[in-house]
Each structure stands twice: as structure tokens, then as C-alpha cells.
Amino acid sequence: MSVSLRDVAKAAKVSVGTVSNVLNRPEVVAPETLARVQGTIKDLGFVPNGFARHLRSGNSRTLGLIVPDVANPFFTEVARGVEDAASKRDYAVFLCNSDESATKEDRYINILIEQQVRGVLITPTDVKSDRLDAMRERGIAVTLVDREIKGRKQCSVSVDDIHGGQLGIEYLTGLGHTDIAWVCGPDSIPQVADRGAGVAKAAKFAGATVETIRVSLMNTTQGEEAAKKILALKTIPTAIFCANDLLALGVMRTLRENKLRIPEQVSVLGYDDIEFAASAAVPLSSISQPAYQMGVTAADLLLNECEEAETHEHQQIRFQPQLVERASTGKR
Amino acid sequence: MSVSLRDVAKAAKVSVGTVSNVLNRPEVVAPETLARVQGTIKDLGFVPNGFARHLRSGNSRTLGLIVPDVANPFFTEVARGVEDAASKRDYAVFLCNSDESATKEDRYINILIEQQVRGVLITPTDVKSDRLDAMRERGIAVTLVDREIKGRKQCSVSVDDIHGGQLGIEYLTGLGHTDIAWVCGPDSIPQVADRGAGVAKAAKFAGATVETIRVSLMNTTQGEEAAKKILALKTIPTAIFCANDLLALGVMRTLRENKLRIPEQVSVLGYDDIEFAASAAVPLSSISQPAYQMGVTAADLLLNECEEAETHEHQQIRFQPQLVERASTGKR
DNA sequence: GTGAAAGCGCTAACAG
């Protein structure tokens, strides 16, 4: 069925060792032998068996990337960054989707260990990190994406979520809003908790009232649910700050269905600044994060740790979020 | 570093063979031995090395999925379907992004062969399919997603793209449009070619004029480029049909920036019906494809071929596209 | 029911 290194050796009339050398240390084999062996490799269409290869050498050229939601453009942007950086250094990436579930996350971590990935990029679902230690014990490098765990000896690339939350509220209160809804997922999601902390802090400072509307998932459908809850409120807030753009898009959809004018009657502010935010019904103002750049940075950090383990120093890189003003927000 | 099966054997005072049996044929080992060994496996935190495992047995539990663009929500939907179906049967999926480039596609195919994936789901970049044969020769099952190659002995899940193209034009001409722009990527993309063929056919039948605006990539940025080209035309068509929603979103953005009213002055019709189509500035009418369902179906077909190779029969499953009418299209 | 032993395809010493 499959052509093996042994077959190549036989056909080229050399030993398996030489074929192996052609593959891994071409500079050490005689030019003509090299050419001949490379020729037969091509003729036979030989592709080395990665399993066997790395079984022996002990390290693969694959990475794992575990994100909470591939359907969220923010994470696909991150993924693209990771992939580009990895592929530049000839690594392949397993993209895994934890769906914000610790069970699924665990399952994937196991699979990745089985697959003997060299390193893992992960946006952990929650704070419990013994699974991460399990990987590290096995010599798998781990770097955190969009998340930072204090006091851990590992690389991370994150965004200052507390600041992002503040930024949003400061902007909204600056516009004159004092009655604001904060739409978010469960506090077990660290990003949510941090952004929420920033929101609370800034609101207190500005003397604004913040009503928290909590939903289970951070997608458009749940955004619609959140909007219904808001519409059921005694007094409808004049501004709604959403923990991500997907929620905001859902909120806006329902608001518009109910004939509320954005931003005249209600301002809506999102978070992530995904590409679609700009083409939304009312172009969405949002707190922007450098998704692609985060992916690239994280992958570079991880690969550096993989390939130069001795000299590698763990780094915590933190980006700053930025406000992008569009049409969905306005003065009170 | 890593705990091996041998360590477990030693700790549980059994032979490696028995531990292997515990893992693979638990029913064959004595209950108490089973319990004891499972206990030590847990204590030691042993995770079998997938490489070694499948090196011997010859088959892995991983699949590859190669799509032209992960940033396109249509394909992330497909990917979710694939992942859900695969994970239900305990398979992991490598998500690879070919970026519509044959080179990248080749590169990934090689990586997947190296990784000894059991099967591959692919939306091939172009018609040349010798790379697919290379995989099949190695015993890797291949199924085509969103694409059908006639006369090939393989499974495929596709949508009738010719019909989709027709559907769009029929709808638009039914609305009274006779001067239509068809915005699409290069004809080397089979979906584009097929949809284009449907467009041409239906236009001819209805006696409508179709101006083809071709761009290099099918994303929003290129949609904006396309719109600029359209605006430069002598007479601006009354309807624009885009080969995917990303293009349509870009087109609409630029149109609106130029103060053209949709649908009063120009109707815009997309293709794919991605989730964001509904929340666009003007909710986008679109030709809908059952993305998630396609992913599930394709993965099931593939896994069936992997696991029941003898009884497996290749199937060509073709879904029908459907028109979803929203606000971006109107009577001429 | 369990153990011993032979590989799976490859890499990495080490001889020659």
C-alpha cells in the first residue's frame, strides 16, 4: 500500500540509514547519492510516516489550538494568525473547538497529548488549570491566548480586558448615558469577568447605573434573548454594552425588530470589532482587539519555547484594546 | 518524562500485553486485573502515545478537513458539522486552510499524509485531482465537500451550484431586472464556474444582460473593489448578484457609502446565507446552502468508508440551494 | 487470562 523508507532504500540501492540521512541531514550525503535517492523518493511518491518518525525522534511538528468558539470571527482571526505563523515555520495546527465546555476541552487536551503535539495554544475555559500542568509535565509547551493566569510560568498573549470594560463605559458615560445595560455571558468566562470588573469600576466612578443582563452563550441568538430581557425592563436603558460583537449584533437585530432606533433611542456598543461589525445594519461601535496579531504573537512565542527551550523566557504580552466609533452609539 | 505503557505494566505488576488488552479489549481481561490496571493508569496519569499506537495498528483516529477559507462563515459552519459528527465517533479533526491556493493545499495534503490521518474531507481548489489519488493510494479515504467530480469513485457532498445560479437570476428577472451584474471570483474555482453557468443559462432564457465583474478573492474587501468597478460602469445595473455573501456585504458597504439606496436603486443578492447576512445593514437576500448539514453528512460518509470499507458504497449527495428573501432585493 | 516476543517505519549512534 504505502511506500516505506525501506522500499526507497531498496530501489535506490542504498541502506535505510542513507535514505534517512537524505531526509534529515542532506548535507552529509554525497551529492550524487543524494540526487539519486531524492529521485527515487519522488518516483515512488514516498512520504515519510510522521508517526514512526517522531516516535523515534520524540517530537512532532504539530501544534494544537483550542478556542471556545470557531464560529466567532474573532477566534477565526486568531486562528489565521496562528496558522500563518506556524506554517511559516513548517508546523501544522490542530484547530479544536471547546464550545466553552470544560468537558470538551479536556477531551481535546487528551487527544492532543495522544497526537504528541509539540505545543498547545489555548484559551482556557475556566481557571482550573491542572490539565495545563498535565501537558507541561509531558513536555508539551503551553501558551495562553486571550487570557493570562497570574503567577504561572508560561507565555501568554492577552488583552487588558478590565481596561476594555472601562473604556466602553467611559465612552458611554462621556456621551451622557447614565443608565446602561451590560450584556454578557457567565462570569466563569474570565474575559467576561474581567470586562465586567472594568465596567463596574468605571460605572461607579462615573456614577452610572449598570444593569447586568446575563446569558448562557455569547452568540447572536443569545443576543436576541438578551434584548428581549432588556425590552421587558421597567425602564429601558439608553445604552447597551455587549461583551462581544455577536451578542451586540443579536441585540441590535431584536431592537430594530421592535422599532427602536439605534442610536437615537438606544446606543449599542460591542466588543471585539469583528469584520462584520462594520457592515451591520447600523455599523457597530466596538472595542477592538488585534486578533490576527495576537494569533501570530502567540504562535511565535510557543514555537520559540518549543525550539529554543533552554534560552526561552516566558513572556506575558498584553495588548491594549481600542475604541472604534461607528454609527451605533450616540449622545444621550 | 512521559508515562509509558511499560511503566504502567511495572506498577501494576502485569505484562505490557495485559495493559494493552485493558486499553483495547477490556472484555478479555479478568475483572480484578482490569480494575487494578485501570487504577494505576489513572494514578500515573497515563495517556497512550497515539503515534506508537497507530504505527503498529496502522490506523489513526484523526481526519483532515481542507477548506479554502476558514474566515468564511460558510466554511466554519461546515467545519462545525464535521467536527460534531467526527467527535461523536471519537475522531479528531485537523482543520486546514488552503486559502484557495493549490500550493498550500498540496502542502497540507502532505502534512495530513504524514500525520497518517484516516480520512480527508476536502473542498479541492481546482480540478486537478492527482493529489487526491495519492492519498487514496495510501489508503486514506477522501470525500469531497461542496464539490463533485464526475466519474470519480469517491463520496461527495455538494450543492447544485448551477441550479443556485439559475435560481438567483430567475428571482432577479422575476423582479423585473434585466440589467444585472454578476460578481464572482476566478472561474478556476468550480463553485464559481458552476454558479456562473447557471447565471448565464437563466439570463439567456430570460433575455437579461449580465455583466461579469471578476475579482481575485471572495471576501468583503474584494467585494468593495467590485462595487467600485460597478460604479465606474457606463450604466449601473439595477441588480447585483454576488457569488458569495462576503462579496455581497462588501458590495453593499461601498454602495451605501456612495449613497446608493438598496434595494430602491440597486438590488443585491448574495450566496451562502451566512448568519451575518441577516444582520447586515440591509438584511441580505441570499441563496442558502445547508452548511452545517453538509459537514455532518460528509463526515458521516467519510467515517463510514473508514470503518466499513468492505460494505461501503460511494455516494454522491447533492443538496438543493434555496432562495431566502430579505430586504436587499426589490422590484425594479 | 496472561506473558513473551516480534515487529510497525523510522532515527541515531556507531562501525566500517
Place this chain on the structure above:
DNA sequence: CTGTTAGCGCTTTCAC
């Protein structure tokens, strides 16, 4: 520079 050989960690006969 090339060949030989001993494993990597596991599965899989085949005896016991």
C-alpha cells in the same frame, strides 16, 4: 560517506 543495528511505545500473535 555509507551500512548496520538498536530501539521509540505500542499492538498482536502465539504459547503457556
